[in-house]
Amino acid sequence: MTAPLTPPPPPHDHSAHSQSPSPHEGWPPRSDVAGSGYGHEVYEQDGPGMKTELREAAVITVAVAVCGVLLGVLWNWLAPRIPLVADVVDGSWVVYVKDTEGEQAIGVDGTFTLLALAFGAVTALAVFLWRRRGGAPLVVALALGGLLGSLLAWRLGMWLGPADDVLAHAKEVGKGVTFSAPLKLGAKGALLAWSVGALLIHLGLTALFGPRDPEIQTQ
Numbered sequence: 001m002t003a004p005l006t007p008p009p010p011p012h013d014h015s016a017h018s019q020s021p022s023p024h025e026g027w028p029p030r031s032d033v034a035g036s037g038y039g040h041e042v043y044e045q046d047g048p049g050m051k052t053e054l055r056e057a058a059v060i061t062v063a064v065a066v067c068g069v070l071l072g073v074l075w076n077w078l079a080p081r082i083p084l085v086a087d088v089v090d091g092s093w094v095v096y097v098k099d100t101e102g103e104q105a106i107g108v109d110g111t112f113t114l115l116a117l118a119f120g121a122v123t124a125l126a127v128f129l130w131r132r133r134g135g136a137p138l139v140v141a142l143a144l145g146g147l148l149g150s151l152l153a154w155r156l157g158m159w160l161g162p163a164d165d166v167l168a169h170a171k172e173v174g175k176g177v178t179f180s181a182p183l184k185l186g187a188k189g190a191l192l193a194w195s196v197g198a199l200l201i202h203l204g205l206t207a208l209f210g211p212r213d214p215e216i217q218t219q
Contacts, residue, residue, distance in 0.1 A: 050137075057137035064123050064145025064198075071119050071149060071194075072156030075183075078115070079157070080107040082181035086170030095170050098178055105186055112154070113190040120146055120197025127198075128205040142202055146194035154191060158183050 082105055083098040127142060161183030163169045173179045185191070 053135055053137040056131065057141035060127055060138065060141035061145040061148070064127075064142065065148035065152060067119060067123060068149030068152030069156060071115055071153035072160065074115055075112050075153060075157040076160040079111045079161075079183060080104040081162075082108070083178050084166065084170070084181050085178050086173070086175055088175055093167055093170055095166050097181075108183065109185060109187045109190055112157075112185055113187075113193045116146075116150055116153075116190060116193035117197040119149065120194040120199075121201045123194075124198040124201035124205065128202055128209075132209070133206070139199060139202065142198040143195040146198050147191065150191040150194045154185055158185075 082102070084095050085098045086093055086095050088094070123146065124142060127138060131138060158164070162180040164182045166182065169179055
């Protein structure tokens with residue numbers, strides 16, 4: 001006589017119970033949220049927040065604009081001088097440009113433009129090294145700070161340069177004596193060189209070395 005063959009009881013599946021959250025836990029489970037770090041990565045990509053970005057933008061605007069003092073000093077120091085000479089005709093003082101074929105006036109504008117482009121590149125690099133990301137507030141801060149710095153440099157360079165009253169200066173130095181014309185910016189478009197240079201350099205640095213968006217991995 002043989003004993004009846006009875007099938008063994010099915011194994012108890014613990015995986016379904018172990019993976020399902022308890023009624024007291026929220027969804028997703030706490031371990032998934034804390035361990036994955038997904039929320040932290042999103043925070044890093046979105047940036048520190050609009051208030052912080054606006055505060056940083058204000059600091060950058062002021063710092064870049066203050067650099068205009070150095071630009072004005074360098075422009076006054078490096079810009080070529082336009083020689084003038086005075087004469088007395090029928091009892092009236094007349095001032096002439098001594099070198100009518102000279103290109104000093106173009107050199108004055110060119111010097112300001114080149115210096116402004118250099119300042120734009122330096123300030124853009126400094127901002128990028130300080131905050132390795134882009135964003136509208138930083139871009140606006142660079143553009144506005146560069147424009148304010150250029151205006152400050154323009155007015156400061158003129159103030160540091162030769163006297164604005166050409167006739168009074170001619171009478172002071174005397175007839176036939178060569179003196180320098182006031183430092184003036186003929187091409188007002190040079191005031192935008194700082195902002196344009198800063199924006200282009202910062203855009204290039206951000207595109208080449210800025211943070212990348214995380215790649216989405218599909219299973």
